[in-house]
């Protein structure tokens with residue numbers, strides 16, 4: 059993706075260059091066919107308010123895009139008003155308070171670079187150009203999330219333009235139901251976030267990566283080991299297994315173990331990853347290089363080049379699972395056998411569940427492991443061959459799933475549970491209160507809604523008058 063330059067503008071459907079402009083908002087190079095009626099690139103809050111008013115006047119639904127990294131291209135809906143927040147990329151850091159205010163169009167890498175100057179840290183996404191807009195609403199697995207929690211746990215406030223055109227602030231103490239909804243509703247959020255208020259963290263002094271690579275013949279042992287080691291993985295280590303047709307170093311099908319580690323010294327980090335370097339499968343690995351000191355920023359840049367090329371077409375899906383590893387094995391093998399060519403891959407992440415640790419918020423579902431599949435291809439002619447691959451593989455495993463994470467989801471193709479029923483009712487109630495006419499497009503698909511309680515009639519508190 060490219061950072062937007064210059065002032066934003068308004069593009070009407072049917073005018074020259076409209077299609078290109080709309081498709082350029084998406085990281086995924088697929089063309090889903092749907093087109094908005096109008097694309098508005100907002101420059102300031104007044105533009106956002108005017109866009110909301112125009113949508114109401116012209117009876118258009120609103121879709122929002124910030125960084126465009128929704129794999130499912132959630133913002134590309136037929137006949138809507140598409141509001142781009144990509145120019146809202148300001149970063150204001152209050153180092154003394156360890157807080158920042160950032161725009162939804164802010165790239166993770168830009169926030170990280172700004173924080174580095176103050177020795178501060180925020181769990182941004184793993185690749186540099188994912189924007190705060192969608193990432194924080196969805197929950198956000200970031201660097202350091204294994205000890206800091208999902209990135210949205212470090213959101214302390216939001217400024218939102220609502221369906222009635224008012225600008226409000228929401229936090230634990232103000233419009234708290236709106237704030238509660240923003241932390242986990244993802245593409246189902248019903249307002250335009252124009253600013254996030256963030257809590258910052260001390261910057262880990264050492265950032266590095268432990269790698270290990272296995273050939274596919276060791277697949278069963280590798281996943282059993284991943285499962286067995288489970289909770290014993292130190293929280294400073296993110297323990298990921300990436301299965302791919304062209305694994306690093308062996309250039310053939312294999313499993314890459316990626317273990318980013320964030321500590322305060324090399325020594326501490328080496329100790330933390332010793333369960334890999336001295337692990338039971340050490341001798342079976344094709345490759346176990348020494349722990350590499352590398353910043354999260356550079357790890358993200360490398361990941362973009364090796365696993366997430368920008369010119370690709372994608373299909374993705376995911377699941378949380380606590381199922382026994384033996385039960386998952388046939389599905390994992392089928393993923394391996396049917397995977398589109400590299401850089402397609404699947405991820406297994408050992409996850410320290412946040413159940414009982416996170417604050418009360420819309421996001422409240424996870425499990426001890428996260429499995430996601432990423433199919434990539436470049437040629438239009440392969441669309442039919444690969445477009446359903448991710449959905450099919452995850453559907454086959456759905457009986458072993460505890461739900462999905464809003465991050466690699468594809469709710470339009472495979473609606474699945476991403477929070478509890480009780481939270482869905484709270485979300486529906488909050489939407490009925492803040493967006494009673496359903497001005498904002500919601501999740502592209504959802505399971506049958508639980509019974510909806512009567513919405514509470516209460517006027518949101520005004521933050522400022524514009």
Ligand SMILES: Cc1cc2nc3c(=O)[nH]c(=O)nc-3n(C[C@H](O)[C@H](O)[C@H](O)COP(=O)(O)OP(=O)(O)OC[C@H]3O[C@@H](n4cnc5c(N)ncnc54)[C@H](O)[C@@H]3O)c2cc1C
Pocket residue numbers: 085122123124125126127128129131132133143162182183184185187188189190191192193195196197198199200244245246247249250251252366465466
């Ligand atoms: C290459 C790649 C790597 C990724 N890595 C990670 C990762 O490490 N961790 C992780 O958790 N996720 C990751 N994701 C998933 C990503 O975090 C989500 O897709 C997220 O929504 C992207 O945010 P965005 O602003 O870039 O995307 P967008 O597509 O712009 O936003 C997604 C949706 O969020 C809503 N939205 C966006 N901005 C606003 C706003 N200002 N106000 C209201 N609603 C808004 C809209 O409904 C929009 O359709 C990755 C995705 C890609 C493509």
